[in-house]
Amino acid sequence: MEGFKYDESIKELKTLFSSPDAASEGDIEVEDDHILPPCVPQSIRDMERDRPAIEALGSMIWYLRQLNIDKDIVSMRNFNVYDPMKRGQNLTLDGQTLAHLELLVNGEGTEEGTLLKLLQRCSTPSGE
Numbered sequence: 001m002e003g004f005k006y007d008e009s010i011k012e013l014k015t016l017f018s019s020p021d022a023a024s025e026g027d028i029e030v031e032d033d034h035i036l037p038p039c040v041p042q043s044i045r046d047m048e049r050d051r052p053a054i055e056a057l058g059s060m061i062w063y064l065r066q067l068n069i070d071k072d073i074v075s076m077r078n079f080n081v082y083d084p085m086k087r088g089q090n091l092t093l094d095g096q097t098l099a100h101l102e103l104l105v106n107g108e109g110t111e112e113g114t115l116l117k118l119l120q121r122c123s124t125p126s127g128e
Contacts, residue, residue, distance in 0.1 A: 002062060006051045009058025013040055016061070016074050043079045 004012055017040045035048045047053040064070035085092075098104060103115045111117040 003055065003059030004062050005058070006055050009054045009061070010035060010048070012058060012061055013044065013054075016071070017041075041077050041079045043081050047081065 013036055017037070034045060036045050038045075040048075044057065061070055061074065064073050093101075093103075101115075102113070105111060105116075106113055111120075
């Protein structure tokens with residue numbers, strides 16, 4: 001199994017965001033109604049009881065660790081909750097718009113000339 005489960009993810013978050021002078025996990029103080037300490041970004045603390053969200057974050061941290069960039073990325077502390085329904089901050093396209101733009105399939109029902117076809121030609125640094 002790749003990634004961290006909920007409990008492992010919580011432990012990793014406490015470790016990654018602990019102060020450098022904290023000697024052990026016992027030194028990390030947690031507020032009464034929170035699982036994670038105040039040193040963890042608020043956007044993560046807001047979702048600390050959402051098991052699927054924390055496990056997804058744990059899987060991301062696990063993957064970044066495999067690339068040896070977990071501490072570099074996580075230390076930026078740039079975490080925001082993506083909410084596609086927030087107006088004015090994101091672009092949401094309905095089905096009709098997607099069809100007219102031919103992003104997934106063209107008018108003939110194939111992928112030829114679509115954005116999807118173009119992106120499928122891309123490869124990741126790991127060669128996938």
